[in-house]
Amino acid sequence: MNDYLVLRVVxxxxxxxxxxxxxxxxxxxxxxxxxGFQAGVIFASGFILYALIFGVENAESILPxxxxxxxxxxxVLLYAGVGIxxxxxxxxxxxxxxxxxxxxxxQHLGISVIEFGVGTTVACVMITVFYTFARWKG
Amino acid sequence: xxxxxxxxLQIVIPLIAAPLCILLRWRNVPFGIALVATWSAFxxxxxxLGQVMDQGIISYELGGWxxxxxxxxxxxxxxxxxxxxxxxxxxxxxxxxxxxxxLEYIHERHYMFYSAYLLCLTGLxxxxxxxxxxxxxxxxxxxxxxxxxxISLGFDRRALTAAYxxxxxxxxxxxxxxxxxxxxxxxxxxLNMLDISxxxxxxxxxxxxxxxxxxxxxxxxxxxxxxxxxxxxPDAYTYAPSSVSAFLAATATKVAVYVLLRFFFTIFGAEFSxxxxxxxxxxxxxAIIAMFTGSFVAIFQENIKRMLAYSSVAQIGYMxxxxxxxxxxxxxxxxxxxxxxALIKGGLFLAMGCIYFRISxxxxxxxxxxxxxxxLTMAAFVVGGLSLIGVPLxxxxxxxxxxxxAALDRDLWWVAALxxxxxxxxxxxxxxxxxxxxxxxxxAGSEAVTEAPTSLLIPTWVLVGAxxxxxxxxxxxxxxxxxxxxxxxxTQ
Numbered sequence: 223m224n225d226y227l228v229l230r231v232v233x234x235x236x237x238x239x240x241x242x243x244x245x246x247x248x249x250x251x252x253x254x255x256x257x258g259f260q261a262g263v264i265f266a267s268g269f270i271l272y273a274l275i276f277g278v279e280n281a282e283s284i285l286p287x288x289x290x291x292x293x294x295x296x297x298v299l300l301y302a303g304v305g306i307x308x309x310x311x312x313x314x315x316x317x318x319x320x321x322x323x324x325x326x327x328x329q330h331l332g333i334s335v336i337e338f339g340v341g342t343t344v345a346c347v348m349i350t351v352f353y354t355f356a357r358w359k360g
Numbered sequence: 361x362x363x364x365x366x367x368x369l370q371i372v373i374p375l376i377a378a379p380l381c382i383l384l385r386w387r388n389v390p391f392g393i394a395l396v397a398t399w400s401a402f403x404x405x406x407x408x409l410g411q412v413m414d415q416g417i418i419s420y421e422l423g424g425w426x427x428x429x430x431x432x433x434x435x436x437x438x439x440x441x442x443x444x445x446x447x448x449x450x451x452x453x454x455x456x457x458x459x460x461x462x463l464e465y466i467h468e469r470h471y472m473f474y475s476a477y478l479l480c481l482t483g484l485x486x487x488x489x490x491x492x493x494x495x496x497x498x499x500x501x502x503x504x505x506x507x508x509x510x511i512s513l514g515f516d517r518r519a520l521t522a523a524y525x526x527x528x529x530x531x532x533x534x535x536x537x538x539x540x541x542x543x544x545x546x547x548x549x550x551l552n553m554l555d556i557s558x559x560x561x562x563x564x565x566x567x568x569x570x571x572x573x574x575x576x577x578x579x580x581x582x583x584x585x586x587x588x589x590x591x592x593x594p595d596a597y598t599y600a601p602s603s604v605s606a607f608l609a610a611t612a613t614k615v616a617v618y619v620l621l622r623f624f625f626t627i628f629g630a631e632f633s634x635x636x637x638x639x640x641x642x643x644x645x646x647a648i649i650a651m652f653t654g655s656f657v658a659i660f661q662e663n664i665k666r667m668l669a670y671s672s673v674a675q676i677g678y679m680x681x682x683x684x685x686x687x688x689x690x691x692x693x694x695x696x697x698x699x700x701x702a703l704i705k706g707g708l709f710l711a712m713g714c715i716y717f718r719i720s721x722x723x724x725x726x727x728x729x730x731x732x733x734x735x736l737t738m739a740a741f742v743v744g745g746l747s748l749i750g751v752p753l754x755x756x757x758x759x760x761x762x763x764x765x766a767a768l769d770r771d772l773w774w775v776a777a778l779x780x781x782x783x784x785x786x787x788x789x790x791x792x793x794x795x796x797x798x799x800x801x802x803x804a805g806s807e808a809v810t811e812a813p814t815s816l817l818i819p820t821w822v823l824v825g826a827x828x829x830x831x832x833x834x835x836x837x838x839x840x841x842x843x844x845x846x847x848x849x850x851t852q
Contacts, residue, residue: 295379295475302376305368315368317424 240268258337262344297343367420367433378478385471394474398451405447409440428555434491437843442488449610456819480506511600522595529592536579543572584616587650597669602713610706625848644684650677655785665722692845693762700755707823708744714812729802733809740824745790747827754831
C-alpha cells in the first residue's frame with residue numbers, strides 16, 4: 223500500500239475523527255440517537271479502515287488479539303457487573319435506580335456504563351471478525 | 361433477602377462465569393470457574409423448585425420494571441422442572457470434560473470451550489426461566505450459537521459439516537419462531553407471555569394469530585427435531601464430542617419441547633391450539649411415525665453413537681405424543697419423560713464417551729468383548745439401555761407407564777399398543793450392543809483395553825444411578841410433573 227499516497231494521508235486524517243465520532247455516539251447515546259452497539263461498530267470501522275490501508279500486521283501491533291479477547295469478555299462482564307452491583311445495593315438485577323441517591327441519576331449512570339460495556343464488546347468482536355477473515359489463507 | 365434474587369442469579373452466575381473463563385485463562389482456572397458456576401446454578405434451581413412447590417409461582421422483575429412492560433422471569437412448576445434438568449445435567453457433565461480427551465484435542469483453547477459451554481447453559485436456562493416471548497428468542501439464540509461451536513469441536517472432521525447443517529436448520533427454526541413472536545406482537549401489542557394470552561382472549565384469534573401459531577409451531581418442531589424435521593440431529597449428536605453430545609442430548613431438545621408446551625398451553629391456550637385448530641391428530645401421527653422410524657433406523661446403525669441419536673428421535677416422538685393427548689396426564693407424562701430421558705440419554709452418551717476414550721471408535725464391531733474388559737462402563741450402558749427400553753425399576757419404565765396410562769385415559773387402546781411395540785424395537789437395538797459386548801470374544805491380536813478412568817466413570821454412574829433411584833423413588837418427579845402439567849393447562 224506504499225504507492226497510494228492519497229489513501230494513506232486521507233486515512234491518517236480521518237482516523238481521529240472516526241474514533242472521536244464513535245465516542246460521541248457512545249456517550250451521547252442517552253440524549254440522542256446512538257448507543258453502545260452503533261458506537262462499537264463505528265469505532266471498529268476506524269480500525270478496519272486502518273488495517274485495509276496499512277495492513278493487518280500494523281493494526282495488530284496497536285490492538286493485538288489478547289487485548290481484543292479481553293475486551294470482548296470485559297464488556298459483557300461490565301454489563302453483568304452493573305447488574306450485580308444493583309443487586310448488592312438492594313435493587314433487582316439491573317435496577318439502575320438504586321445506583322445513586324437520586325433514581326434519575328442512577329438510571330443515567332447505569333445505562334451509560336452498560337452501554338460502554340456493549341460498545342467495548344461490539345468493537346472488539348467486529349475487529350476480531352475482520353482479523354480472522356483478513357488472515358485467512360484459504 | 362438473597363432468596364428473592366434466585367431467579368436472576370440462576371441465569372447471571374453462568375453468564376458472568378463465561379467471560380471470566382476468557383479473562384482468567386490460565387491452566388485449570390476456567391475449569392474451576394465452570395465447576396463452581398454450574399454447581400451453584402444447580403443448587404439454586406433445586407431451591408427454586410422447592411420455593412415453587414411451597415409457595416406457587418415466583419415472579420421477578422428485571423431492572424425493577426413492572427411486568428407487561430419490563431422483562432419478567434416467571435417460574436411455575438414446569439419452568440422449575442426444566443431448570444432443574446438443564447442445570448443438573450450441566451453440572452454433572454463439567455467434571456467429565458476434564459479428562460475426556462477433548463481438552464487435549466483443542467489444546468490451549470480449552471478456556472473457550474468452557475466459555476461456550478457456560479453460555480449454552482445460560483441460554484438454555486434463560487429460555488426456561490423467562491416469561492417474556494422475545495427474551496425467550498434471545499436466549500434461544502444464545503444457546504443455539506454456542507451449541508454450534510460446541511458441536512464443531514468434535515474429533516471427526518465431519519463435526520464441522522454437522523455443526524454447519526445444524527446452524528442452517530437451527531437458524532431457520534429460530535427465524536420462524538421470531539417471525540411468529542413478531543406476528544403475536546402485532547396482534548396483541550405485548551411480549552409478556554401472560555399478557556399476550558390475556559389479550560388474545562379479549563381480542564380474539566384473528567388470521568395473524570393463526571399465522572403466528574403456524575410459524576412458532578414449525579420453528580419449535582425444527583428445534584426439537586420431531587420427524588420429519590429431525591435431519592440435523594443424528595449428525596450433530598454423532599460427531600460432537602461425547603461430553604457435548606451428552607449435555608445437548610439431555611438438555612437442548614428438552615428445552616425446545618418446553619417451549620412448545622409453553623406456547624401451546626400458556627400463550628395460545630389449549631382451546632385455540634387443539635380445538636379451534638386441529639393440531640392434535642397431525643402431531644400424534646408425526647409422533648408415532650417418529651417413534652417407529654427413529655427406532656427402526658437405530659436398529660441398522662453400525663455407529664453406536666449414531667444409534668443413540670436416532671433413538672433420541674424416537675424418544676422425542678413419545679414426548680410429542682404426550683402433548684398431543686391434551687390431558688393433564690398426557691402433559692404430565694411428557695414433562696416426566698423430559699426429566700427421565702435427560703437422565704437416560706445423558707448417562708448413555710457419557711458411557712459412550714468412556715468407551716471412546718479407550719477404543720477410539722464408536723463402531724459396533726469394536727465393541728466385541730468389551731463387557732469383560734470394561735465391566736463398569738458396559739454395566740452403565742446396560743442399565744441405561746434397560747431404562748431406555750422401559751424395564752421396571754428404572755426411570756424409563758415410570759415415564760412409559762405414565763404414557764400408556766394417559767393414552768388409556770383417552771380410550772386410545774391402539775396408541776398404548778403402539779407405545780409398547782416401539783419399546784420392543786428399543787430392546788432390539790440395545791440388545792445388539794449387549795450381544796456384541798458380552799457374548800463375543802475380542803478379535804485375536806487386538807490391543808488390551810482397560811477400564812475407563814474413574815474421573816469419567818463417576819459422572820456416568822451418577823446419571824445411570826439416578827435412573828435406578830428415580831425408578832424406585834418416583835414420588836418427586838411424579839408430583840412435580842403433575843404440578844407442571846396443571847400449571848401449563850391452567851387447571852387445579
